[in-house]
Amino acid sequence: MSGKKKNIMMIVLLFALLLGLTVPAWAQSKTGTNTIRVAYREDADFINKSGSGVYKGYGVEYLNKISQYTGWKYEYINESWEDQLEDLKCGKVDLICNAQKTEDREKDYDFSCIPIGTEQAVLYTSEDNEDIYFQDYEHMNGKKVGLLRDSYQNEEFEQRQSEKNFRCLEKYYESEQEQIEALEQKKVDMILMGSISKHDSLKIVDKFGAAPMYIMTTKGNTEVMDGVNNALEQLESEVPDLREQLTEQYFMDRNRNSKPLFTREETEYIKNVRAPIKIGCIGDQPPLVYTDKETGKLDGIYIALLEKFSEISGISFELKSLSSDTDPIEAAQSGNYDFIAGITGCQEMIDDPEVHLTGSFFTREFQIVAERGADINTLEMPIVSINSIFKKYKSLRPEGGFSHKAIYCDSPQAILDAVVNKKADMAVVDSYAASYYLQDEKYHNLALSGIVYTKAETCMIYADNVDPNLVSVINKSIGSLSSQDEENIIRQYSINLMKTFSIWELLWKYKYQMICILIFLVALTVIVIANNRHRTQMQVEAAAQEAYRSRMETDELTGLLNKEGFYRRGSEFLEEHSEADARILYINIENFKLVNDLFGEDAGDEFLKFIGRELEKNFGRIDIISCRYEADHFVILTLESEGRIQAQMNRLCDRIRDYYLKTTVEISAGIYEIRDRSKSLRIMCDRAHLAAESIKKNHMAQIAVYDDTHRKKLIQEQMIINELGDALKEKQFKAFFQPKYDMRTDRIIGAEALVRWEHPEKGLLSPGIFIPVLEKNGYIAKVDLYIYEETCIFLKKCMDEGIPLYPVSVNLSRVGFYNPKLFQTLCEIAERYHIPKKYLELEITETAYATDSEMIFSVVEKLRQGGFRVLMDDFGSGYSSLNMLKEAPIDEIKLDMRFLSAADPYERAEEILHMIITMGNHMKLSIIAEGVETEHQKAMLQGFGCNKAQGYFYARPMREEEYTELLRKETKENL
Numbered sequence: 011m012s013g014k015k016k017n018i019m020m021i022v023l024l025f026a027l028l029l030g031l032t033v034p035a036w037a038q039s040k041t042g043t044n045t046i047r048v049a050y051r052e053d054a055d056f057i058n059k060s061g062s063g064v065y066k067g068y069g070v071e072y073l074n075k076i077s078q079y080t081g082w083k084y085e086y087i088n089e090s091w092e093d094q095l096e097d098l099k100c101g102k103v104d105l106i107c108n109a110q111k112t113e114d115r116e117k118d119y120d121f122s123c124i125p126i127g128t129e130q131a132v133l134y135t136s137e138d139n140e141d142i143y144f145q146d147y148e149h150m151n152g153k154k155v156g157l158l159r160d161s162y163q164n165e166e167f168e169q170r171q172s173e174k175n176f177r178c179l180e181k182y183y184e185s186e187q188e189q190i191e192a193l194e195q196k197k198v199d200m201i202l203m204g205s206i207s208k209h210d211s212l213k214i215v216d217k218f219g220a221a222p223m224y225i226m227t228t229k230g231n232t233e234v235m236d237g238v239n240n241a242l243e244q245l246e247s248e249v250p251d252l253r254e255q256l257t258e259q260y261f262m263d264r265n266r267n268s269k270p271l272f273t274r275e276e277t278e279y280i281k282n283v284r285a286p287i288k289i290g291c292i293g294d295q296p297p298l299v300y301t302d303k304e305t306g307k308l309d310g311i312y313i314a315l316l317e318k319f320s321e322i323s324g325i326s327f328e329l330k331s332l333s334s335d336t337d338p339i340e341a342a343q344s345g346n347y348d349f350i351a352g353i354t355g356c357q358e359m360i361d362d363p364e365v366h367l368t369g370s371f372f373t374r375e376f377q378i379v380a381e382r383g384a385d386i387n388t389l390e391m392p393i394v395s396i397n398s399i400f401k402k403y404k405s406l407r408p409e410g411g412f413s414h415k416a417i418y419c420d421s422p423q424a425i426l427d428a429v430v431n432k433k434a435d436m437a438v439v440d441s442y443a444a445s446y447y448l449q450d451e452k453y454h455n456l457a458l459s460g461i462v463y464t465k466a467e468t469c470m471i472y473a474d475n476v477d478p479n480l481v482s483v484i485n486k487s488i489g490s491l492s493s494q495d496e497e498n499i500i501r502q503y504s505i506n507l508m509k510t511f512s513i514w515e516l517l518w519k520y521k522y523q524m525i526c527i528l529i530f531l532v533a534l535t536v537i538v539i540a541n542n543r544h545r546t547q548m549q550v551e552a553a554a555q556e557a558y559r560s561r562m563e564t565d566e567l568t569g570l571l572n573k574e575g576f577y578r579r580g581s582e583f584l585e586e587h588s589e590a591d592a593r594i595l596y597i598n599i600e601n602f603k604l605v606n607d608l609f610g611e612d613a614g615d616e617f618l619k620f621i622g623r624e625l626e627k628n629f630g631r632i633d634i635i636s637c638r639y640e641a642d643h644f645v646i647l648t649l650e651s652e653g654r655i656q657a658q659m660n661r662l663c664d665r666i667r668d669y670y671l672k673t674t675v676e677i678s679a680g681i682y683e684i685r686d687r688s689k690s691l692r693i694m695c696d697r698a699h700l701a702a703e704s705i706k707k708n709h710m711a712q713i714a715v716y717d718d719t720h721r722k723k724l725i726q727e728q729m730i731i732n733e734l735g736d737a738l739k740e741k742q743f744k745a746f747f748q749p750k751y752d753m754r755t756d757r758i759i760g761a762e763a764l765v766r767w768e769h770p771e772k773g774l775l776s777p778g779i780f781i782p783v784l785e786k787n788g789y790i791a792k793v794d795l796y797i798y799e800e801t802c803i804f805l806k807k808c809m810d811e812g813i814p815l816y817p818v819s820v821n822l823s824r825v826g827f828y829n830p831k832l833f834q835t836l837c838e839i840a841e842r843y844h845i846p847k848k849y850l851e852l853e854i855t856e857t858a859y860a861t862d863s864e865m866i867f868s869v870v871e872k873l874r875q876g877g878f879r880v881l882m883d884d885f886g887s888g889y890s891s892l893n894m895l896k897e898a899p900i901d902e903i904k905l906d907m908r909f910l911s912a913a914d915p916y917e918r919a920e921e922i923l924h925m926i927i928t929m930g931n932h933m934k935l936s937i938i939a940e941g942v943e944t945e946h947q948k949a950m951l952q953g954f955g956c957n958k959a960q961g962y963f964y965a966r967p968m969r970e971e972e973y974t975e976l977l978r979k980e981t982k983e984n985l
Contacts, residue, residue, distance in 0.1 A: 044080075044081070044082050044083070045082070045083045045085050046082045046083070046084050046105060046234065047085045047102070047103040047105075048073065048084050048085065048086050048103065048105055048106075048107065049089055049093075049094040049098060049103040049105070049106050050069065050087070050089075050094075050107070050108075051088070051089075051090070051185075051186060051207075055068060055206065055260045056068050056108060056206045057069040057070055057086065057107075065084075065086055068127065068206070068256050068257070068259075068260040069108060069126075071256055071260075072107065072126050072127075072252075072256065073107060075241070075249075075252065076237075076238060076241040076242070076245070079237075079240065079244055079245075080237040080238075080240075082237070087103055090184050090185035090186075090187075091158055091159070091160065091161065091184070091185060091186070092159055092184040092185065093184075094106055095160060098119065098226065098227070098228055099118050099119070099229075100228075101228050101231075104227060104231070104234050105225055105226065105227045105234060106225070107126065107223075107225045107226075108126075108127075108204075108206060109162075109223065109225075110129070110162030110222070110223060110224070111224050112165070115226070117229075118229055119226045119227065119228065119229055120226070120227050120228070120229055120232075120235050121224040121225070121226055122224045122226075122235070122238050122239055122242055123239045124243065124246055124732055125222035125223055125224050125253075126223055126224065126225060126242070126253065127222070127223045127256070127257065128220045128221060128222055128223060129204045129220070129221060129223050130205035130217055130221075131163040131166045131167060131170075131202060131203075131204065131205070131217070131218055131219040132202070132204070132205050132214060132216070133155075133167075133201075133202055133214070133215050133216040133217070134193070134201050134203065134212040134213060134214060134215065135193070135199060135201075135212065136193055136194065136212065137211060137212060139199070139213065142199065142200065142215050143215065143272065143273055143274040144214065144215055144216070144271040144272065144273060145215070145216055145273075146215065146273070146274055147175070147176045148176070149274075150178060150215070150216075151177060151178070152177070153178050153179070153199035153200060154178065154180075154181060154197070154198040154199050154200075155167070155179070155180055155181070155198060155199065156181050156182075156183055156188075156192045156193060156200070156202070157181065157182050157183070157189075157201075157202050158183060158184075158185070158186060159182045159184055162221060163202050163203070163204055164202070166218060166219030167202050167219075169219070170216070170218050170219065178200070181197070181198055186207060189202075190209070190212075193212070200215065205217070206223075214269075214271065225238050246725070247725055250696075250724065250725075250728070251693070251696065269490065270322060270323070270483070270486040270487055270489070270490045272483065272486065273482075275479055276479050276483050276486075279479035279480060279483065280323065280324050280325060280483060283325055283326075283480075285328075286325075286326040286327055286328035287326065287348045287349070288328050288330065288346070288347045288348050289316060289327050289328065289329050289330070289347060289348065289350070289351050290330050290332045290336070290346070290347040290349070290350045290351065291308055291312060291313065291329055291330065291331055291332060291350075291351045291352050292333075292336050292338060292351070292352050293333075293352060294331075294334060295310075295422060295440075295443055296310065296443070296446050297442055297443070297446050297504055298311050298312055298352065298440070298442060298443065299313060299352055301331060310503055311442070311499060311504070312352045312372070312468070313329065314499045314503065315372060315491070315496070316329065318491060318499070319484065319487045319491070322487040322491065323483050323484065323487040325480075325483065330347070335420070336350075338353050339359065339362060339364075339365050339471065342471045342472055342473045343364060343365065343473050345473075345475070348472060348476055348480070349470040349472045349484070350470060350472070352468065353367070353468065353469055354374065354399060354403070354406065354466045354467070354468060355367050355466065355467045355468070355469045356405045356406050356466070357403075357405035358403050358404075358405055359403075359471060364473060365471050365472065365473055366472055367470070367471055368469045368470040368471075368472070368481065368484055368485055368488065369469065369485045369488045369489060370467035370469045370488075371468060371469060371488045372467075372468040372496075373465055373466070373468070373561060373566065374440050374441075374442075374466045374467075374468055375441045375462055375465050375561050376439065376440055376441070376462070376463045376464050376466070377439065377441045377444065377458050377459065377460065377461060377462055378394075378436050378437070378438055378458075378459045378461045378462075378463055379426065379429065379439050379448070379456050379457065379458055379459065380429065380436040380456065380457070380459050381455055381456060381457075382455055382456070382457050384435075384436075386436055386459065389435055390413075391413055391414065392414050392415070392435040393414070393415045393417060393433070393434045393435050394415070394416055394417065394434060394435065394436055394437065395416075395418075395424075395426075395428035395429060395437045396416050396417070396419070396437070396438040397419065397420075397422075397425065397438070397439075398418040398419065398420050400416070400418070400438075401418045406464065407464065408463060408464040409616065409619060411463070411464075417434050422439050422440070422447050423447060425437045425439055426439065426444075426447060429456060430452060430453065430455075430456070438463045441458065441561075442500075442503075442504050445458070446504075449546065462564070462569065465564075465566055470484070501555075523538050523539070526538075562574070562575075563575025563578065563579075565622075565637065565638040567615055567618055567622075567638070568618055568619050568621070568623075569619075569622060570622050570626075570636055570637050570638045570644075571635065571636065571638075572637060572638065573637065573639055573640060575637065576635060576645060576647075576691070577690075577691050577692065579635050580635050580691045581691060583635050583647060584647075584684070587633070587649060588687075590649050591651075591683070591684075592648070593647075593648055593649075593650070593652070593681050593682065593684060594645065594646070594681070594682040594684065594695055594698040595645065595646040595647075595648060595680075595681055596643065596645055596680045596681075596695060596698035596699045596701070596702045597625075597643065597644040597645070597646070597677060597678075597679045597702070598642070598643050598678050598679070598680075598703075598706065599621065599642040599644075599675060600675065600676045600677065600678055600706060601675050601676065602614070602641075602642040605617050605675065617669070617675075618638070618642065620669060621644065622636075622644070624662055624665050625646065625662070628658045628661050629646055629648065629650075629658055633648070633649045634647065634648045634649075634650075635647040635648075639695065645695055652715065655681065655713070659677070659712060659713060660712075662677070663677055663712065677712065678705050678706045678714075679702055679712060679714075680697075680698040680699060680700065680701025680702030680713070680714050680715075681698060681713060681714070681715045681716065682694050682697045682698035682715075682716040683716070697716045697721070698716060700716060700720040700721070700723070700724055701715060701720055702714065704720055704723070726779075727786075730779075730780050730784070731787060731789065734784070737767065737769075738793070738796055740770075742767055742768050742769060742770065743765055743766070743768075743793060743796055743800075744765070744766045744767075744969070744970075745763045745800040745801055745804065746763070746766050746970075747762070747763055747764070747804075747818070747967065747969075747970065747973040748761060748762050748764060748960060748965060748968070749761045749960070749964060749973065750938060750958060750959070751958070751959055751960070752957060752958060753948055753952055753956075753958065753959050754957050756964075757984070758976070759816060759817075759958065760818060761816065761818050761819070761973065762819045762820075762853065762940075762960060763797055763798075763800070763801045763804075763818050763819065763820050763821075764777070764797075764821075764967050765777060765781070765793055765821075767779075767780055785825070788825050790823045790825055790826075791826040791829060794820070794821060794822050794823055795826070795835065797820055797821075798820045798836065798839060798850075799839050801818050801820050801850070802840060802843040802845050804818070804970055805818065805843070805849055806843040806844065806845065807974075808977070809845075813974065813977050813978060813981065814977065814981055815849050816977070817850070817851050817879070818849065818850065819851035819853045819881055820850070820852060820853065821853045821854075821855075822852050822853065822858075823855075823858070824857070824866070827858070827865065827866055832869060833872050833873060833876060836850075836852075836873070837876060847876065847877035848877065850878060850879075851879045851881055852873060852881065853881045853883040854866070854881070854882060855883045855884050856882055856883065856884050856885050859882060863897075863898075867897065867899055870899045870900070871899045874899055874901065879901045879902065880899065880900050880901050880902075881901065881902045881903070881904050881938075882898060882900045882904060883940075885904060885905055895929070901935070901936060902936040902937065902938060903926075903930055903935055903937050904938050904939075904940050904960075905923065905926065905927070905937060905938070905939045905940065905956070906940060906941060907939055907940065907941035907942055907947060907961065908941055920950065923954065924954045927951075927954045927955050928954070928955060931955050937956050938956070938958035938959065938960060939951050939956055939958070939959050939960070939961070940959075940960045940961060941960075942959040942960065942961035942963045942964070943962045943963050944963060945963070947963070948963060
């Protein structure tokens with residue numbers, strides 16, 4: 011090798027060595043094997059070490075996600091909470107992953123920029139404690155409670171005691187185990203713990219105070235905290251719903267029975283019950299309810315569910331069989347029974363003032379049964395055999411069903427016989443009963459069609475004389491039944507209950523096999539019969555399982571798929587059409603609350619059913635999956651093009667406008683074009699939802715297509731929420747002041763305080779960026795109070811410096827009025843800075859007055875009586891009405907000059923403005939115009955009788971220093 015080549019090689023090696031030394035520590039850990047020491051308390055759902063030495067749980071899953079970005083390995087150290095804090099403080103461990111942030115802790119530890127979940131405070135007592143019951147605050151008063159030292163929940167408990175007016179004697183312990191031992195040894199009456207720890211052997215007596223959990227490190231350990239924050243920011247961007255996924259996986263266990271939280275009165279009732287509760291069970295209809303031929307006792311799905319309710323409630327039931335023709339209402343009123351079970355709930359029973367229904371505990375699905383191979387869709391007016399209950403209770407009949415002539419029968423056998431005997435074209439039978447009776451050979455040519463005629467809820471009926479405590483106990487027991495127990499009971503009776511056949515039926519069924527028995531061996535016949543029985547059982551089991559799955563995946567109100575059914579069927583659909591272009595259409599019914607408020611919940615339910623039917627009519631049923639996703643939101647998975655979807659949506663909107671309610675309901679829809687099929691359907695639906703949300707209230711646009719701007723908007727909104735706490739603490743929010751003027755003298759008469767966010771990195775943020783986010787998430791109330799206090803501080807400075815005081819108005823959002831201590835807080839802040847209330851004005855938007863007006867009016871009246879002047883802001887931009895002017899408690903109206911810039915085809919705007927000002931003056935209401943920008947507007951307003959103005963014509967919003975200088979200047983000019 012020549013000397014020149016050697017020199018070049020040496021330079022390259024030296025450069026590589028320097029580059030390796032300059033790589034940041036976090037980048038090295040990306041592929042390194044750094045071991046992070048994690049302190050934890052043993053918990054089955056958060057961090058738990060299995061018998062095989064594997065760590066599992068919510069916290070473990072989160073840390074493993076972080077390690078995908080950092081390359082970390084973990085060493086888990088199990089110790090008490092006190093030891094965790096001490097070891098983290100002195101650096102013996104690297105992090106704790108379930109800590110709440112407090113001011114005291116921030117002195118000694120660093121916290122992650124993003125929370126990894128939430129935890130609730132839970133108050134427990136021992137299972138045998140008969141002195142304290144759920145939310146039994148009167149008997150909690152004076153009791154001893156065991157608290158975990160330095161736990162965040164202690165602060166929440168202190169606030170809870172103040173809210174509920176009780177006080178406990180507090181004892182502190184170093185670990186949860188010590189708390190539990192103290193409770194077992196009767197040293198304390200209750201203990202307070204976090205909700206991530208499960209204690210099924212203890213009794214819950216209160217839940218409150220959900221707070222975010224953070225990852226916490228030693229103060230100044232930037233290497234670990236930078237790695238955590240970088241990873242969390244990546245996860246927030248790539249998997250925004252990670253916390254929801256893990257919460258559903260680890261803390262929403264569908265297999266675990268929840269214990270009913272009985273009150274003191276209900277518990278006393280249970281203790282004092284002597285005789286069993288008498289329950290009458292109507293009918294003999296396997297597998298729902300029947301008499302077991304061997305034991306002579308009642309059995310079936312209903313009976314097993316009732317026995318489970320008895321077990322949960324601790325009350326004995328005495329079950330009596332009633333004939334199928336028993337009238338349930340008469341039986342309930344007879345006084346012979348406390349409840350009548352197996353009732354198909356209907357509107358007629360709800361409307362009867364002398365009887366009532368319990369909560370539903372079972373859903374019956376009535377399906378169409380027809381001859382195998384029959385094309386029932388071609389029949390114009392089919393004859394349908396159906397249970398007589400549909401004749402007696404007309405509300406059970408489905409709305410908008412197909413036209414047919416009905417034959418009413420009293421039993422499932424009679425209903426099926428009508429089809430066999432050609433008296434009916436098809437039958438409508440309960441799917442469970444149909445699965446049982448179709449085993450009979452005479453029905454071998456009939457089959458369930460899979461078409462659901464209707465669904466009905468099963469419950470119990472009772473009269474007025476039944477003790478309300480008993481009714482409440484029964485309903486809570488029904489609500490505590492786990493999905494797994496219900497599923498097991500249904501599977502046990504719908505699959506394992508086989509219809510018995512007579513020997514003659516068997517001989518006829520297997521007559522050809524019997525000929526073979528005469529020719530061949532008896533043993534062969536036994537094998538054949540056994541094989542046929544097994545095949546029949548497998549078919550029944552498959553049919554029952556399919557019927558059950560269909561019921562569980564269908565929305566009970568609209569008959570469309572529910573969310574879970576959509577996820578399963580949608581995944582199958584995408585696999586079947588792997589090469590086709592597919593799209594998610596997310597439909598949001600705007601202002602649906604108006605339907606419920608104006609016409610009632612029943613009308614709202616009917617409207618949702620109408621939407622479901624119209625979706626299927628407009629979009630069809632071929633190459634499409636549609637569902638009611640949640641509440642008033644619907645989702646469609648389709649292969650249609652964007653243009654075709656737009657045309658179908660136009661037809662849907664036309665149908666909604668023609669609906670008999672004639673409401674102002676509108677639709678906003680979002681489309682997500684599926685390009686990456688590795689993403690889950692949940693994420694696809696979320697993205698289509700984001701697109702729909704982007705045009706909500708914008709009725710010029712009906713459909714939006716998802717693009718990367720929607721995802722960036724979601725991330726930006728999350729950034730605003732995450733940084734809010736630090737922004738308030740570091741005083742990044744600034745109060746800007748826009749002067750108000752007397753147009754007659756052009757002198758200042760006051761100002762409005764407006765919020766601006768001076769971000770340390772992004773500079774001055776426009777209010778349009780962060781205020782809508784804070785309003786949507788309810789955080790705007792904190793900012794309102796912050797600006798109110800900044801205004802008081804400013805007025806105090808003016809007083810101290812001898813600057814004349816002018817009133818300053820501060821905006822209050824609608825959310826703030828739901829704070830029961832709003833008046834007290836405003837008064838305390840004003841008194842803290844010695845500001846007379848006449849210099850503090852409160853601006854409340856016209857829209858806020860129109861929302862929950864009764865509550866808003868009462869709070870505003872209290873503020874006015876307390877000395878505050880109240881202004882109605884933005885009058886003319888929303889719900890302006892004479893009725894509001896008549897009833898609203900206000901001192902001044904702020905006219906929104908944007909009223910003049912809106913569409914005015916008949917040139918009425920100025921005349922309406924003139925009339926409002928004239929009316930306000932006659933009503934002795936002070937009027938100020940905001941948004942005044944031209945000399946023409948000033949002259950027009952003065953001509954109409956308005957002499958106060960605020961707007962760019964006089965001054966833009968300005969910083970405190972500029973406004974102070976403006977006040978000094980005007981003071982000198984006035985001397």
